[in-house]
Amino acid sequence: MEKKKNKKVFLKVVIIGDSGVGKTSLIHRYTSTRFLQDFKPTIGAEFSNKEVVINGKTVVAQIWDTAGQERYQSLGISFYRGADCCGIVFDRSDHSSFENLDTWKNAFLKHGAPKEEGTFPFLVIGNKSDLDDGSLVKERDAQQWCADNGNLEYIETSAKDNTSVEEAFTKLIEKGMEREKVNLVELPDRMSQKNKTVNLQRDVAKDVNRKPQKKKCC
Amino acid sequence: MELKNTYYKKRLVNSSKKFFKSESFSSRKSSSDFRTDKYKFGRLGSMTKTNLPPNRINMAKSSNPKTMLSMMTIRYGKTKKQDHVLNDHQLKNTTIRIKNQGRDLASFREPQAKMSENIPESSPFDTAAVLPKGKNRIRTIGAAVGNLNGNRRKQFKKQIILPNTPSKRHTKERNSLSNFFLLDQKANKFLFESQDCRAMQNSNIMKISKIEFQVKGHCLQKKKLGKTMSNISADKLGLTEKMPNVCSKSRLLGEEIKEEERTTRNTSITSCRPSQNLVKEPEISSIQAEVDLEDKKESFLEETGISERILTKTFNVYGSNSHKITGENKSYGCSCGKATDPTLNGCIRAEEWLKYAFNGFSKSFSHKDQKVFQELVDTKVKNELSAEVENDDRIPITVCIENDLTRTFPTEEYYKPPEAKQTLFNVLKAYTLYDTKCGYVQGMNFIAASLLYHCSPDIAFWLLVSLMFDYNLRDNYEAGFTGIEDINAEISRLIAKNCPKLNKLFKETETDLSIFSFEVIMTLFGTAIPLSATGDFYDNFFKEGWNFFAKLIITFLSKLQKPLLKESDPWSIISIIKAHASPASNSNRSAEIPLVPLDWPALIKTASTMK
Numbered sequence: 166m167e168k169k170k171n172k173k174v175f176l177k178v179v180i181i182g183d184s185g186v187g188k189t190s191l192i193h194r195y196t197s198t199r200f201l202q203d204f205k206p207t208i209g210a211e212f213s214n215k216e217v218v219i220n221g222k223t224v225v226a227q228i229w230d231t232a233g234q235e236r237y238q239s240l241g242i243s244f245y246r247g248a249d250c251c252g253i254v255f256d257r258s259d260h261s262s263f264e265n266l267d268t269w270k271n272a273f274l275k276h277g278a279p280k281e282e283g284t285f286p287f288l289v290i291g292n293k294s295d296l297d298d299g300s301l302v303k304e305r306d307a308q309q310w311c312a313d314n315g316n317l318e319y320i321e322t323s324a325k326d327n328t329s330v331e332e333a334f335t336k337l338i339e340k341g342m343e344r345e346k347v348n349l350v351e352l353p354d355r356m357s358q359k360n361k362t363v364n365l366q367r368d369v370a371k372d373v374n375r376k377p378q379k380k381k382c383c
Numbered sequence: 384m385e386l387k388n389t390y391y392k393k394r395l396v397n398s399s400k401k402f403f404k405s406e407s408f409s410s411r412k413s414s415s416d417f418r419t420d421k422y423k424f425g426r427l428g429s430m431t432k433t434n435l436p437p438n439r440i441n442m443a444k445s446s447n448p449k450t451m452l453s454m455m456t457i458r459y460g461k462t463k464k465q466d467h468v469l470n471d472h473q474l475k476n477t478t479i480r481i482k483n484q485g486r487d488l489a490s491f492r493e494p495q496a497k498m499s500e501n502i503p504e505s506s507p508f509d510t511a512a513v514l515p516k517g518k519n520r521i522r523t524i525g526a527a528v529g530n531l532n533g534n535r536r537k538q539f540k541k542q543i544i545l546p547n548t549p550s551k552r553h554t555k556e557r558n559s560l561s562n563f564f565l566l567d568q569k570a571n572k573f574l575f576e577s578q579d580c581r582a583m584q585n586s587n588i589m590k591i592s593k594i595e596f597q598v599k600g601h602c603l604q605k606k607k608l609g610k611t612m613s614n615i616s617a618d619k620l621g622l623t624e625k626m627p628n629v630c631s632k633s634r635l636l637g638e639e640i641k642e643e644e645r646t647t648r649n650t651s652i653t654s655c656r657p658s659q660n661l662v663k664e665p666e667i668s669s670i671q672a673e674v675d676l677e678d679k680k681e682s683f684l685e686e687t688g689i690s691e692r693i694l695t696k697t698f699n700v701y702g703s704n705s706h707k708i709t710g711e712n713k714s715y716g717c718s719c720g721k722a723t724d725p726t727l728n729g730c731i732r733a734e735e736w737l738k739y740a741f742n743g744f745s746k747s748f749s750h751k752d753q754k755v756f757q758e759l760v761d762t763k764v765k766n767e768l769s770a771e772v773e774n775d776d777r778i779p780i781t782v783c784i785e786n787d788l789t790r791t792f793p794t795e796e797y798y799k800p801p802e803a804k805q806t807l808f809n810v811l812k813a814y815t816l817y818d819t820k821c822g823y824v825q826g827m828n829f830i831a832a833s834l835l836y837h838c839s840p841d842i843a844f845w846l847l848v849s850l851m852f853d854y855n856l857r858d859n860y861e862a863g864f865t866g867i868e869d870i871n872a873e874i875s876r877l878i879a880k881n882c883p884k885l886n887k888l889f890k891e892t893e894t895d896l897s898i899f900s901f902e903v904i905m906t907l908f909g910t911a912i913p914l915s916a917t918g919d920f921y922d923n924f925f926k927e928g929w930n931f932f933a934k935l936i937i938t939f940l941s942k943l944q945k946p947l948l949k950e951s952d953p954w955s956i957i958s959i960i961k962a963h964a965s966p967a968s969n970s971n972r973s974a975e976i977p978l979v980p981l982d983w984p985a986l987i988k989t990a991s992t993m994k
Contacts (some may be wrong), residue, residue: 184825185786203793205910206825211961214954234825238863326428358687
């Protein structure tokens with residue numbers, strides 16, 4: 166058990182996309198398994214942590230919810246950096262949000278400046294699949310876009326109906342883990358190097374403290 | 384005398400060079416100068432008895448025309464490139480400025496004429512010629528007299544209307560070396576005013592009564608001229624009824640000028656003249672309306688020592704006839720329970736806010752202002768709004784606003800009915816059109832909604848405008864978010880000063896508070912404070928500005944000190960703060976964070992008594 170704890174992986178997942186496509190709803194659905202009825206627009210950014218076990222590894226995913234309005238893109242510098250994977254969300258019932266995928270991807274690469282520009286793990290998420298009135302963005306078109314943009318993976322979700330939300334995030338986290346094959350404690354730059362280790366040390370320290378205590382008891 | 388003249392010239396030329404070079408003309412620099420702690424926060428505790436926030440006081444004290452200009456640039460949202468086309472309301476203000484030019488140009492006519500030889504061609508002094516000569520000149524000037532107060536009008540008459548008998552005072556001034564500074568200052572002032580003339584010269588501002596077309600040089604380059612001309616129709620300004628002749632003339636003239644522009648790129652000033660001739664009649668009528676105002680202005684000036692020009696502007700914003708904020712159109716039931724009279728368009732609070740808003744000049748609120756608002760609301764915008772509005776956002780702003788309507792105070796009953804949402808939409812739309820450079824940014828919706836809770840839409844709109852421009856909120860919303868940094872710096876300074884324990888904690892864990900503060904700054908606690916308590920917040924905010932904001936943050940954080948001090952991880956610290964700062968927050972609601980019950984009205988009270 167303790168060995169596993171040491172292998173805890175921290176991942177930063179960033180969710181971007183136009184305003185009102187359902188980023189917050191998706192994240193909320195995933196982290197608290199509820200659908201949000203009344204909520205406010207995200208201003209700046211928010212984060213929430215979720216601990217999951219994937220392939221036998223405990224992963225703490227720090228999911229960053231970002232503001233959708235374009236003005237806030239320039240803030241990305243502080244929020245995108247250090248991301249391990251990125252989910253670009255669009256609203257399937259709103260074609261303009263689909264057309265803006267390009268812009269979002271480029272903005273992320275520009276502001277987040279990941280090391281591997283070509284291969285950085287993105288996941289394209291088409292949300293609001295429940296609003297099917299025949300005018301949704303077609304899966305074919307979305308797949309086509311993904312193929313044209315470096316063979317990205319595409320998934321259709323609905324935060325309202327809880328369709329494939331879990332799947333989408335699992336995929337994201339897996340992609341992030343592939344990228345971070347080394348079991349590094351990855352925290353965003355803003356919280357400095359020191360903190361990167363603080364968390365780990367804390368866990369280790371606890372473990373270390375427990376061990377001798379147990380021994381003493383025995 | 385010769386020597387003096389050269390000295391004067393030198394100074395004038397220098398100052399003009401300096402001025403044109405200096406970036407103070409561009410708002411970015413000047414506004415950032417402005418945003419220094421001194422202006423934005425004042426020194427805490429340096430609040431004076433006047434109850435005016437520090438930035439007001441500075442404004443009042445400032446006699447430096449440069450500062451004043453930068454204030455104006457901030458206020459009117461000129462940017463570095465100076466490349467925006469003023470919107471209708473701003474155009475109106477320009478009218479006043481140009482009217483004033485008539486006066487100032489005239490009063491500096493003499494020294495200027497002598498000096499113009501030595502001054503390079505591009506100098507603003509050329510613009511003296513803008514004033515038509517002969518009969519027209521006198522008549523035009525006569526129209527401008529309407530803007531002068533009693534004393535100055537007399538002086539004006541002496542100097543200008545009877546140009547052959549220069550006043551003794553004028554001559555004296557020029558002869559006395561000790562008055563050089565004064566003259567220089569005046570000349571400086573003149574420079575600013577001539578700026579507009581310069582713009583006029585460059586771009587052929589056409590001026591017909593109150594309709595003005597400002598077509599900047601860049602528009603011309605982009606061949607937008609024709610578009611701009613046709614876009615600004617007289618109907619939009621609601622003037623068609625009043626002056627059908629003038630309006631039709633204006634259109635014709637618009638065509639003429641278009642032709643002229645094509646032929647003469649570097650237009651001579653003379654091309655402005657035809658428009659000058661048209662000015663006289665409607666303006667004379669407006670003189671009458673403004674006569675009553677002049678006495679008030681004077682007493683105001685004496686009281687505050689504030690530049691007349693700013694005053695003129697402010698009065699222009701708020702119209703010339705003073706009213707209480709009673710609404711004849713519809714009664715507005717304020718929801719905060721502080722409405723004294725149901726026919727009032729806002730509660731007693733909103734009235735109080737208006738007193739502080741617009742740098743304390745907004746004691747009057749007129750139908751003019753309601754009209755401006757109404758015009759903005761009625762302006763039809765299609766989906767290409769984003770193209771019209773000088774904003775780089777891809778999504779049409781209206782769509783963006785609509786998206787946020789249901790998400791503004793989502794849990795409050797007050798904003799559930801569609802009518803309430805529509806009103807909120809109108810206010811935000813009007814602001815987007817009013818301030819095309821900045822436009823709508825998420826976060827404003829909370830501020831507008833908080834204001835709307837207490838007053839009618841038009842007042843809410845003007846209060847919002849005042850918050851944006853006079854309380855520097857605009858810096859926070861503009862691309863780059865330049866204002867945020869300063870506020871954050873101030874917050875951390877105050878934390879270090881007032882909450883040493885928390886400061887130590889934040890330092891040790893290297894917690895970055897900006898993740899939390901950003902939202903609070905952008906919404907002015909809109910996500911934290913329940914709608915019913917926002918009135919308390921704005922009561923103080925209008926009084927003290929960002930000073931109060933910082934105090935409230937400190938009060939808020941010290942309230943959370945207990946749970947915070949148990950933590951040692953920056954993320955949990957931020958999570959705790961965020962969970963409290965936005966109880967309806969998007970994240971962490973599910974988390975097992977025990978919430979400390981916060982009584983916001985009490986918190987606000989504590990903060991307001993804090994020193």
